Amino acid sequence: MEPALRNTLLTALLALVFGFLGAATWSYSGLADNRTRAFLLEKPEILKEVAEALARQESQERLSSLGDDLYTPFPGAVIGNPEGSKVLVEFTDYNCPYCQASLADVQQLVDEDPDLKVVMREWPIFEGSEGAARMALAAGLQGKYREFHEKIFELGPTSPATVETAARAIGLDMEQARADAASEAVSVELVRNLTFAQSLGFSGTPAFIAVDTPLAGAVGYDRLKEALDNAPS
Template sequence: MTTSTSTFDIAGWRGALLTALLALAFGFLGAALWSLTGLADNRTRAYLLDNPSILQEVAEALAAEDARERLASVSDELFTPFPGAVIGNPEGSKVLVEFTDYNCPYCAASLEDVTRLVAEDPELKVVMREWPIFDGSEDSARMALAAGMQGKYREFHEALFRMGDTSPSGVEAAARAVGLDMDQARIDAASEAVGLELVKNLTFAQALGFSGTPAFVAGDTTIGGAVGYEKLKEALDDVET
C-alpha cells in the first residue's frame, strides 16, 4: 500500500515525534515548562532536526531504560540455568545469557565468539537458553537439555553445530558422538521438565523483547543478534562482579 504525500503531513509527523521525545526525555511537566519558556519554538525544533544525533541519544537512553525494566520483570530467574545447560565455569562470578537455536546460522557464527570469551575468562559462566524458533529445531533443543542433564551440554552443543544436521537422525548422531546414554537421553528429552524449560525460555525472550536468535544478556544490557566478540566483551566488561 502506497501512502500519498498529499494526505500525510510530513512536517506535522516530525513535529509530533519531536514533542513525544521531549516529553519522554524530560517528563511531561518538563516539556510543558520548556514550552512555556518559549524555548520550544521553531528555532529549537529546527536545531534539533538539524542535529538528529540528539534525538538518537534520547531514543537510545529510553531503549536502555526499557531494557532495564524488562530485565527487572524476569529477575534473577533468567540467570539460573537449567541443570547442566552452561558453558564455561558453572560457578563463575560473571554471567552471560545466550538464547540459541541450532538451525540459526548466526548462532553458529556466534559460537566462536562465545568460545573465545570463555577461554579468556575463567570466571565467565554462559547460561544457555534453548529457544527453538526455526522449524525442526525442537528436537535438537530437547536433546541439548537432555545432554545437560548428563553433564555433556557443551560437548553436544558444539558437536551439533559442527555436524550441521538437525534432523532426528542427525540429532541422535551428535548425541552418540559425545557419548550420551541414549536410552536416558530420549526419556529426558521427552520429559515434562524439558518441555517446561522451553516454555520458560520463550517467556523470557518475549518479556525481554527479543525477536530472534542469537540474543544475549550481560548484566542489565540486552543484545540482539550476532554482534561479534568485541561487543560481547565490552558488555561483559561493564558488568560488576
C-alpha cells in the same frame, strides 16, 4: 516518525537538556515545538541518542521484572564456569546460522575468562530445531551440554538423524537421554525460554544478556566483551 513517538522523544530531549522542571515550563509555554525543532536540526544526532537511551531504559525495566530466574540455568545447560560470578545469557537455535557464527565468539570469551558463566537458553524457533533443543537439555542433565552443543553445530542442519548421531558421538546414555528429552521438565524449560525472550523484546536468535545489557543478533566478540567488561561489579 509517528507524532506520538516524536512528542515522547522531544519531551525526553527537553528533560535531558534543560532539566525536568525546565522542560515542563518550556513545553507549557508553547515554545517547545519551534525552538526544539530548530535545535534538533542543528544537532540531529541528539535525537538518535535519546531514542537509544529510552530503549536502554525500557530494556532495563524488562530485565528487572524477570529477576534472578533469567540467570538461573536449566540443570547442566551452562558453558564455562558453572560457579562464575560474571554471567552471559544466550538464546540459541541449532538451525540458526548466526548462532553458529557466534559459537567461536562465545568460546573465546569463555577461554579467556575463567569467571565467565554462559547460561544457555534453548529457543528453537526454526523449523526442525525442537528435537535438537530437547536433546541438548537432556545432555545437560548428563553433564555433557557443551559437548552436544558443539557437536550438533558441527554436523549441520538438524534432523532426527543428526540429533541421534550427535548424542551417540558424545557418549550419552541414550535411553535416559530420550526419556529426559521428552520430559515435562524440558517442555517447561522451552516455554520459559520463549516467555523470557518475548518479555525482553527479542525477535530472533542469537540474543544475549551480557550481565545486564541486552544484545540482539550476532553482535560479535568485541561487542560482547565490551558489554561484559563494562558491566557493574
